[in-house]
Amino acid sequence: MLDDLHAQSYGYFRQEAPELLQTLEHELLSLGGQWSVNKAHTLMRTTHTLKGAAASVGLEGVKGIAHRLEDLFRGLCQPDIIPDRELESLLFEGFECLRQPLSAQLSDNPVATEPYLERW
Numbered sequence: 166m167l168d169d170l171h172a173q174s175y176g177y178f179r180q181e182a183p184e185l186l187q188t189l190e191h192e193l194l195s196l197g198g199q200w201s202v203n204k205a206h207t208l209m210r211t212t213h214t215l216k217g218a219a220a221s222v223g224l225e226g227v228k229g230i231a232h233r234l235e236d237l238f239r240g241l242c243q244p245d246i247i248p249d250r251e252l253e254s255l256l257f258e259g260f261e262c263l264r265q266p267l268s269a270q271l272s273d274n275p276v277a278t279e280p281y282l283e284r285w
Contacts, residue, residue: 171222171223174221174222175222177218178218178219178221178222179271181214181218182215182218182219182267182271183271185211185214185215185218186215186263186264186267186268188207188211189208189211189212189215189260189263189264190260190264192204192207192208192211193208193253193256193257193260196248196253196256197253200247200248202242202243202244205238205241205242205246206242208238208241209235209238209239209241209242212231212234212235212238212263213231213235215227215231215263215267216228216231216232216235219231219267224267224270225278226266226277226278226279226281226282227263227266227267227270227278229278229282230259230262230263230266230278230281230282231263233259233282234259234260234262234263237255237256237259258284262281262282262284263281265281266278266281
């Protein structure tokens with residue numbers, strides 16, 4: 166029964182994770198000139214959801230990367246912070262560190278997440 170529940174949870178994860186990645190990418194690509202606290206909240210909530218989903222299916226490395234990214238987005242939820250090019254670059258690097266191992270996992274080619282955690 167637990168195996169069936171895990172398989173079902175993983176199936177939901179496989180459906181939801183690409184949509185969440187797409188939302189993150191869309192929001193990050195639209196940063197230029199459109200920064201707001203609401204955008205920071207959207208990025209944070211989306212990453213939080215992805216973190217929880219990864220944790221629910223035992224993807225601890227992906228969960229760890231998402232947690233770091235979520236913390237960064239949480240720090241940006243202040244009206245006086247406007248990301249400059251350096252910060253935008255860091256945000257995209259963090260996204261790539263999340264996207265690459267998650268995409269590999271979703272393609273049934275899991276990779277070690279430690280290099281991504283160390284890189285970012």
